Amino acid sequence: MADSSSGGENLLFLTDEQLRKGIEAMFFAYRGFTADPDRILAQHDYGRAHHRALHFINRSQGTTVSNLLSVLGVTKQSLNRVLRTLIADGLVEARVGRRDRRERHLYLTEAGRTLEAELSEAQRARMRAAYRAAGPQAVAGFRQVLEAMMEEDMRRHYLALKETRR
Amino acid sequence: MADSSSGGENLLFLTDEQLRKGIEAMFFAYRGFTADPDRILAQHDYGRAHHRALHFINRSQGTTVSNLLSVLGVTKQSLNRVLRTLIADGLVEARVGRRDRRERHLYLTEAGRTLEAELSEAQRARMRAAYRAAGPQAVAGFRQVLEAMMEEDMRRHYLALKETRR
DNA sequence: CTTGGAAAGTCAACAACACTGACGTAAAAG
């Protein structure tokens, strides 16, 4: 195991008390995490599902519907409802695949990029503030714990997403 | 500011790229965070809202409805629907306040404690595994970042919760 | 003692977002 800790045999952080506090921290923090985008989305008559779609389409321009499906972990019916409105509103474009014409490759339009940027900036602002307040070491730990908390499938998607050229 | 970092002026962790990865980590991790309790809840025909109610009633036995309301951040109508089923199913007991008889003080029954323990243990198991994998330093950072990410009101609730005698 | 207002609860209607199941179409794969 990763026994490279500092203090050595200090396992106080594994107390049920400590674990419960971690659980509560996740709960309260997640509310903050979604609060700012939620406010913007409400103005545009969209919901969190739209935000998630915009985010991941932006992150993986040209991704297929089925890939997006497995990243988001929802059914195609659920995703389709959201995707349909985004396409109808001209925020997302679905291009028929060239090699495989069954596939739809998803792209953000100019308007889509604008809204995505607005949502992302709001969310990043809070994240930035939290990161700045906590410092680089804390951020590294934050990411380590979150990564270890993911289900296997999701971790694969997460790691795949990391491979963006800096 | 907390300038007690190691490297000094290393601000690479505030890159938009890094921030986006943090956002994605939160998204994927939160799914893992809720996955295990969700499976148990489905068997009992309950949802996440029931879990949250059980958790916070357990944490603050004797809390009032209005306090629970502001901790959970939902409307009383929404909470009431959940609370009604929990009371009807004999998992929660609502006692009329002695000093103020308008208030209802909420307690878990034996059955309530049993289910809460089952849900909590499942969630703690994952948290424990993540903590163990990441180590004490990472856990400290994790908590710092999450705390900084909360909205003010929620942070107050969170900190109030922390004051449990160890 | 009356009254104002807070606390709690209820009813009704609605919306977002998830699910299952079934079906259809187009196109790639065999």
Add this chain to the structure above:
DNA sequence: CTTTTACGTCAGTGTTGTTGACTTTCCAAG
């Protein structure tokens, strides 16, 4: 040519959240 894959859609359902309106209870201040 048949099967499988990718996508879309229709219909129905459930959980969880919301507003708005209304009642009951009851503490506390005038």
